[in-house]
Amino acid sequence: MSAQETIKSAIDSNNVMLFMKGTPIFPQCGFSSTVVQILDYLGVEFGAMNVLEDPEIRQGIKDFSQWPTVPQLYVKGEFVGGCDIVKDMFEQGELREFLIDQGIEMSAEAR
Numbered sequence: 001m002s003a004q005e006t007i008k009s010a011i012d013s014n015n016v017m018l019f020m021k022g023t024p025i026f027p028q029c030g031f032s033s034t035v036v037q038i039l040d041y042l043g044v045e046f047g048a049m050n051v052l053e054d055p056e057i058r059q060g061i062k063d064f065s066q067w068p069t070v071p072q073l074y075v076k077g078e079f080v081g082g083c084d085i086v087k088d089m090f091e092q093g094e095l096r097e098f099l100i101d102q103g104i105e106m107s108a109e110a111r
Contacts (some may be wrong), residue, residue: 002056011074015103016074016104017047018032018036018073018074024040034087038095042106042107043107069083
């Protein structure tokens with residue numbers, strides 16, 4: 001499977017998908033850690049792919065989204081953005097509303 005096929009399959013298989021440096025348990029950059037913390041705070045289940053494990057995926061996700069940096073968050077197949085966008089949306093309350101609109105389950109406290 002090509003890097004593009006692997007990326008598309010991951011996005012299609014997960015309602016919320018995060019391409020990140022490291023893993024949700026052990027993020028390997030502050031930006032990835034921030035997005036994981038936001039998703040965890042909201043109680044959102046998400047898939048994650050460590051781009052550091054495969055240089056083709058690391059470059060492939062940038063090509064796929066036409067976005068130059070990682071992390072990258074996808075919801076229901078739609079590219080949401082990187083750390084700054086996700087953080088801004090969260091702080092403005094827009095991320096919670098967007099996830100609700102997309103039918104994404106969150107913890108009761110986050111609603």
